[in-house]
Amino acid sequence: MTTSFGAAKPVVLEDPKVQIPSFHGLRIANSRALTHTVHVPSVPSSTRFLVRAVATPTKVETAPEKRSKVELLKEQSNYIRFPLNEELLTDAPNINEAATQLIKFHGSYQQYNRDERGTRSYSFMLRTKNPCGKVPNRLYLTMDDLADQFGIGTLRLTTRQTFQLHGVLKKDLKTVMSTIIKNMGSTLGACGDLNRNVLAPAAPLVREDYLFAQETAENLAALLTPQSGFYYDMWVDGERIMSAEPPEVVRARMDNSHGTNFPDSPEPIYGTQFLPRKFKIAVTVPTDNSVDILTNDIGVVVVTDDKGEPQGFNIYVGGGMGRTHRLEATFPRLAEPLGYVPKEDILYAVKAIVVTQREHGRRDDRKYSRMKYLISSWGIEKFRSVVEQYYGKKFEPFRELPEWEFKSYLGWHEQGDGSLYCGLHVDNGRVGGKMKKTLREVIEKYNLNVRITPNQNIILTDILAKWKRPITTVLAQAGLLQPRYVDPLNLTAMACPALPLCPLAITEAERGIPDLLKRIRTVFEKVGLKYNESVVVRVTGCPNGCARPYMAELGLVGDGPNSYQIWLGGKPNQTALAQTFMDKVKVQDLEKVLEPLFYNWKRKRQSKESFGDFTWRMGFEKLKELVEKWEGPPSVPARYNLKLFADKETYEAMDELAKLQNKNAHQLAMEVVRNFVASQQNGKSE
CATH class of the missing domain: 3.90.480.10 (Sulfite Reductase Hemoprotein;Domain 2)
Structure with a gap:
């Protein structure tokens, strides 16, 4: 990149009183000034300040490097306002391309129903x-x-950990x-090129480490929330409806002692360009991997002393799921250790990481704009060195952590x-x-x-x-x-919305997974696997990986109409990356692949070996050989058949309940019986 390292340098315009930050070597000229009042939440009125922002530039000098179209739209948007503000006032059911990009920063995507033919039925998805x-x-x-x-x-x-509301009309x-x-x-910020929702364990446990992790997640979310007021201008006519921020958050945001901020900008951290792409953060406590910690741009882990008192944080960096089919330069990646910081430094350390990505992440090709590509290009040592300059300190050595568990x-x-x-x-x-x-x-x-x-x-x-x-x-x-009483396969399965509303979907995910899980359960029964055995199944309609399929033991990724790319090798505790096993497997042919895999897992696994670990140990070449030679499992003696219903009334009541879970009465009744027998056996063993 062509930006100089350190503080963003202001460029003096025709009005010497108005300054805006230069970005990546650009000089913006011929702009007219406007005055915009920005109030810092929770700061007493006596300390509120007036900043001078710049309206849409009419001319931008040629950059020394190519930038994507979205980068230009952001720069010309007057901090994510124009032309969205004008497009929302038209009678058309949709908005134009520029506004479609900008509304993401406000937490919304424009969509249309892809099941319908002819005139598109536009609507908007809102994400909280x-x-x-x-x-x-x-x-x-x-x-x-x-x-x-x-x-x-x-x-x-x-x-x-958010809501999505589909089908809202313009x-x-x-x-x-x-x-x-x-x-x-x-x-605000649920979509777009900025920090997304910050994850933390959802359990409302009154435990010091959990409470501290959740408080930290909320502070990080506040730190990286846009400040220029575009969201409130658009939707509540400029009224700022926000809760008070902790003073330490305000101090960390405004601190520019190490050149992190754009001086005199309504967006001190983001500037006019915001980030190169979306940015994801998760906070958790040791052992609790309910948040898929290694899939985030930044993973933050509370470190406590022997008494359970929080002392600081381990920080991981560089995770991310998105990729493009058959483009090997794009890939999912696990985060890796960066270092440890004392608890009072976490806001400054995270801000330094975000600024490093802001200054050095690629802005020419959005396929490569996530921070994982920057770290893969630089290596962790160079990345750490640059972050430390913005942080102003050396990171301490990463503290040892216990094994992760999915909760x-x-x-x-x-x-x-x-x-x-x-x-x-x-x-x-x-x-x-x-x-x-x-x-x-x-x-x-x-x-x-x-x-x-x-x-x-x-x-x-x-x-x-x-x-x-x-x-x-x-x-x-x-x-x-x-x-x-829920099928173990369903308990850990995930799918993205995909069709009919997602414009990126190649095939089904949410609508298809109920049937897929039933078919997997049938294969389990056919090859002799027990009901209480399971694998982590995740299905997405495209390779962007919104349901994190690349961490699954069995990941199905949309790879053409009614076909999937199959990924194998993730772990039940979400600590290993799966790998591509097969491309373009038609949905009707999945049993031809899954039967030999599950049959050989049943017969050849080691003690308590998960399906993901089994696939790694066997090797994909051997597994493909087993699939190619598969002629079906050997015949097994007929199973005992249990008549479950004695009267029509009981059957109909069970059938009505089963339909709510996309099952039939027999399946649900068998689950109840199996669980009852298992509970009795467990009671005897105790």
């Missing part, structure tokens, strides 16, 4: 920003209402956005303050129908707060012990069963 997955009672009820009034009647829980955007903002929510937090648990929480499995995160109605009734009746997990599930918090029985009963009637 909920650090740690925290959703106050009032916001949940608001989102539930908005889904019915302005959406498609469903809510979706995402893999980054004419309703301002109403929906302003309603979210005024009810304790936000969509789902499903079922009933104690919070540690006398209350309970209940984690509920939601297939693919899609909340609709009777489930949606019942969840609302419970959350409203008991005034419960909610957490969204990175596995697209939902946690109801702050439940009194006396409410446990009635809540369990009413949830079960809506198909929200305790985890022991």
